[in-house]
Amino acid sequence: ILTNNNAVSRPSDVLTALLWDMGNNSAVLTNYDADVTAGSTPGGQDLDNVGGNDEWRFRQNPAGLAGVTQHYGVGTAGMGIFGGGGGGQQMQWGLINGKMANANSPINSGTFIQNSATFAFTVPSGFSGTISNVRFQYGTSLTEPSILCANAAACRPPDSDTPTPEPSTFGMMGLAGASLVVAMRRRV
Numbered sequence: 001i002l003t004n005n006n007a008v009s010r011p012s013d014v015l016t017a018l019l020w021d022m023g024n025n026s027a028v029l030t031n032y033d034a035d036v037t038a039g040s041t042p043g044g045q046d047l048d049n050v051g052g053n054d055e056w057r058f059r060q061n062p063a064g065l066a067g068v069t070q071h072y073g074v075g076t077a078g079m080g081i082f083g084g085g086g087g088g089q090q091m092q093w094g095l096i097n098g099k100m101a102n103a104n105s106p107i108n109s110g111t112f113i114q115n116s117a118t119f120a121f122t123v124p125s126g127f128s129g130t131i132s133n134v135r136f137q138y139g140t141s142l143t144e145p146s147i148l149c150a151n152a153a154a155c156r157p158p159d160s161d162t163p164t165p166e167p168s169t170f171g172m173m174g175l176a177g178a179s180l181v182v183a184m185r186r187r188v
Contacts, residue, residue, distance in 0.1 A: 007098040007100050008107055019133075021131070027124050037115065067079065068142065074119055135147070
């Protein structure tokens with residue numbers, strides 16, 4: 001389950017991709033499924049390309065994904081990795097948790113997932129690797145804010161005295177990454 005608990009006012013606040021590494025990056029994940037999580041809106045939406053609206057796409061490449069250091073990822077904005085998706089604005093169907101009163105027009109006119117989306121994969125039998133090199137990407141470009149963690153457990157809020165350009169809910173993002181780890185291990 002991937003959640004963005006941060007209200008948004010501009011495109012670079014919208015969570016549009018999650019990228020990661022697994023073990024030695026040779027595991028092939030199958031049976032990809034993406035849905036709006038129950039209790040989130042718009043409800044009942046299938047987000048993958050198998051009977052869904054094809055807004056969130058999954059990519060894996062043992063040689064690495066284009067433009068990043070990760071080998072696996074899901075995303076709604078193309079960013080040179082996922083192809084189309086995301087509608088005309090490329091951030092459509094991204095994750096938000098409410099819109100701020102002063103949000104700009106792309107945010108006010110966009111279609112977003114309020115709260116969270118659930119992603120499921122089948123992990124190869126016998127896989128015992130760990131999730132690492134986790135990147136939470138915001139906006140529609142790899143040059144926009146992102147949170148990079150050595151592993152899911154390392155995604156913690158920074159020291160409150162240290163200013164950062166990223167959105168403020170690092171703790172919940174870390175929990176989302178940890179949830180992905182747990183969900184993937186349960187699928188084994």
